[in-house]
Amino acid sequence: MLFKQFDLNYDRPAVTKTETGMSKHGQRVLITLRKMIANGELPPGERVAEIPIAERLGVSRTPVRIAFRTLEQEGLLRKGDRRGYTVRAITPTEIADAIEVRGVLEGLAARLASERGISLPARSHLIECLSTGDALFSKGFLTDEDMETYHDFNMRFHNTIIEASRNVAIEDALSRNDHLPFASVSSIAFNRDDMTGEFRRFNFSHMQHHIIFDAIDNGQGARAEALMREHANAALRYTQILGPTQDMPDNFTVIEREDTA
Amino acid sequence: MLFKQFDLNYDRPAVTKTETGMSKHGQRVLITLRKMIANGELPPGERVAEIPIAERLGVSRTPVRIAFRTLEQEGLLRKGDRRGYTVRAITPTEIADAIEVRGVLEGLAARLASERGISLPARSHLIECLSTGDALFSKGFLTDEDMETYHDFNMRFHNTIIEASRNVAIEDALSRNDHLPFASVSSIAFNRDDMTGEFRRFNFSHMQHHIIFDAIDNGQGARAEALMREHANAALRYTQILGPTQDMPDNFTVIEREDTA
DNA sequence: CGTAATCAAATTGGATCCAATTTGGCAAGA
DNA sequence: TCTTGCCAAATTGGATCCAATTTGATTACG
Secondary structure, eight states: OEEEETTOOTTSOOOSOOTTOSOHHHHHHHHHHHHHHHTTSSOTTOEEOHHHHHHHHTSOHHHHHHHHHHHHHTTSEEEOSSSOEEEOOOOHHHHHHHHHHHHHHHHHHHHHHHHHOOOHHHHHHHHHHHHHHHHHHHTSSOOHHHHHHHHHHHHHHHHHHHHHTTOHHHHHHHHHHTTSTTSSTTEEEEEGGGHHHHHHHHHHHHHHHHHHHHHHHTTOHHHHHHHHHHHHGGGGHHHHHSOTTOOOOTTEEEEEOOOOO | OEEEETTOOTTSOOOSOOTTOSOHHHHHHHHHHHHHHHTTSSOTTOEEOHHHHHHHHTSOHHHHHHHHHHHHHTTSEEEOSSSOEEEOOOOHHHHHHHHHHHHHHHHHHHHHHHHHOOOHHHHHHHHHHHHHHHHHHHTSSOOHHHHHHHHHHHHHHHHHHHHHTTOHHHHHHHHHHTTSTTSSTTEEEEEGGGHHHHHHHHHHHHHHHHHHHHHHHTTOHHHHHHHHHHHHGGGGHHHHHSOTTOOOOTTEEEEEOOOOO
16 A cells, blocks of 8 residues: 655656565556556657657566556557557546446445345454444544555455455456546545545545445345445545646645555 | 357468458457357366467467456456466356346446437437337347347447447446456347247347337436346346356357457 | 659567576485 | 475566558659
8 A cells, every 4th residue: 555645756766566576567667657647647648659658667668568458458548540559538527437337336246245145254344344434533533644544444345345245247347447546445535734624524434334334234235235326426526626637736645555456 | 240150160260350450460369369268268277378379379479478468457367376377267157247247337328328318319329229120020030140130239229328328437347348258248149949939038128128218218217227237137048058168059159249359 | 832652760569589487396315 | 205405497577679560751743
């Protein structure tokens, strides 16, 4: 997990995570390109060629070629008719679309988890996530560290329900959204200058978690589905914050999970 | 589009479609590997290495490497912990899961199309698809050529609704399913030895198309969504036909669209 | 002056070579 | 006989080279 400002420079030497055993260059190129697209360093509509990118990142064309295909699959690049790729525009509308899709898919997961019943370990895990949140919000305020805690158990809460659905296709369908900024649970943003407002916002989200669990735990599939759909709208706020240029204001902090795939 | 038996051999010299301007080898390798996985020529769980596949297909390792990444994104391959890829098992359960996801996503598309209203050209296109079907079924029986016609307008009907939703994320989320056999509208199968039964089955599907259009055309979003979800279950039949070995009986004919991406 | 044709530069895809890492076997010692 | 360590073979990823295709520009001709 990463805790950072949004507008940091991504040109750092990428020292982290050399222990994975995976190829160094390939992963780094992929992650770097994702971020360059996400923050507009590669403007939407811009044509990207292999050679300039390879030189810019200091690698050969091979890992760049691999990364381009992957980014095309992820929807971040679009291949032209004849030659080359262009950066796909990630507009607030597209993010809102992706959030709506996520709500529907996670709603399906919640309904299936309700109908099929969740395992005891999964249930315990969800309860643990809820308790962690209760402890957080019972203080009456939120710190920056609390936000990281929230981000962590929020992600686990959602992933647990997706697993509990026992429908592997849901995770596959969601994996595309995971690479769009702010369209998945793997990234949240909050305004450091309005922590009171953010407390109320995230507390509301947490209360939704409670009633979603209640619905699932009582086998109320339709209720769980509707609540989870509504819960996804909590992320719609980011489409209001982000302008057309995708500039995140300086007083916002972004927490996101480091992409691995 | 392709009209063929399911168990033909895919080792033919691949003469078709040289006019696309796209790379010959890369596309062919990708398509061939998809089919080899789909029909079990590469058994589930089997470890696939670059060199044997490259030699088997008569190309160098480069296009195979590209194809492996794409197939991993599509969910047909899974990469091992340390090295290599393994063929992901495509069980009837997984196909059923994917069909359920498709129903939910297309249901969302139908609801959005209802709520936002469809354009006049899209409406005309849907009506044209319905008329084509009416002409087909009014004969009282179906021929093999009719099935190809059905497959064609069925695909266009569904794609038109997805476009009419004006939510681009839906198409992205569905694109993964499109590569699973029988999980998308791009492939249908029918029993040549029971064309009477198939007539009734596809006629029912067509009637569903009618009421889905009616719901969309009247702005009944919830109804359209529910109907489209139910409509997806028509594909669930394939999970009954396909055994655990994914063997399609000889008396079944499969119509599927040639994969391009 | 405009249009078409040809040629050069750029870009992409495939093949091959090289380095790095892992896997598996074989041998030696406890 | 079992375990451990080392070496070789295999596999993968990156870099470079080569071929094919496209773009665009310049020139020549109408």
